[in-house]
Amino acid sequence: MTTSIDLINKAPEGTKLWLLHVGNLECDEAWFKRGGGSSTRSNPNTTRERRKLVMISVLIEHPTEGLILFETGSGKDYPDVWGAPLNDIFARVDYTEDQELGAQIKKTGHDIKDVKMVVMGHLHLDHAGGLENFRGTGVPIYVHEKELKHAFYSVATKSDLGVYLPHYLTFDINWVPFHNSFLELAQGLNLHHAPGHTPGLCILQVNLPKSGAWIFTTDMYHVSENYEDSVPQGWLAREHDDWVRSNQMIHMLQRRTGARMVFGHCAKALEGLEMAPGSYE
Secondary structure (H helix, E strand, C coil): CCCHHHHHCCCCCCCEEEEEEEEEEEEEHHHCCCCCCCCCCCCCCCCCCEEEEEEEEEEEEECCCEEEEECCECCCCHHHHHCCCHHHHCEECCCCHHHCHHHHHHHCCCCHHHEEEEECCCCCHHHHHHHHHHCCCCCEEEEEHHHHHHHHHHHHHCCCECCECCCCCCCCCEEEEECCCEEEEECCEEEEECCCCCCCCEEEEEEECCCEEEEECHHHCCCHHHHHCCCCCCCCCCCHHHHHHHHHHHHHHHHHHCCEEECCCCCHHHCCCCCCCCCEC
């Protein structure tokens, strides 16, 4: 179901969207679900739950802007690049070569070299590692000003080193920062600043002409429980008050648009959806 807001800022006919599956991780759910596995006095010996997470990127073919990529996954050989202990905390599972970003884009009939613009929801290593493919290419990499500053500062000072890595925070990438709480990136494509998980995190709203509105939340919500039950993130949380404000904004946005929600790593939310080469219009 679509609403009047979709008709005001609808992507043009011919816009297509593909969901790209770029890997799987497994970790303790307390990283992304507050209170996960917590003990109580009456139940001091709870069982900790480990969860399988998916990593996704989104490819959009836009009639006036060309190919637009939303986030890039973790990059090639990420267990080795991440190193210990990260590659043990967030372990790669069920890996196949066709999960590489370039291979996923080929499933859509395109080549990674065809990408004209990359949009980053945030710059954590499991979302931005694939930026290595765009070093020295001149392809514009859109990211919120606060996210870019925080990422470089975190690596330079080692204040948050680990979730950001220096190998993709380089000066041969064509960084294009934006500065406000809202950016109409192209007709039908809107970015909304939603801090909490990181200072500059942004969600992507896509208003497709046939399938209606979509909201890609990146890691504002790792899994469906974060959104559906308003359960804040666990050990990966940063600014709680910002997260609460962003959570309210996103719920209101979804209510106005009737958008389909796609979360940062939730396999359950992808059930019933077609991954590439299947597409949406």
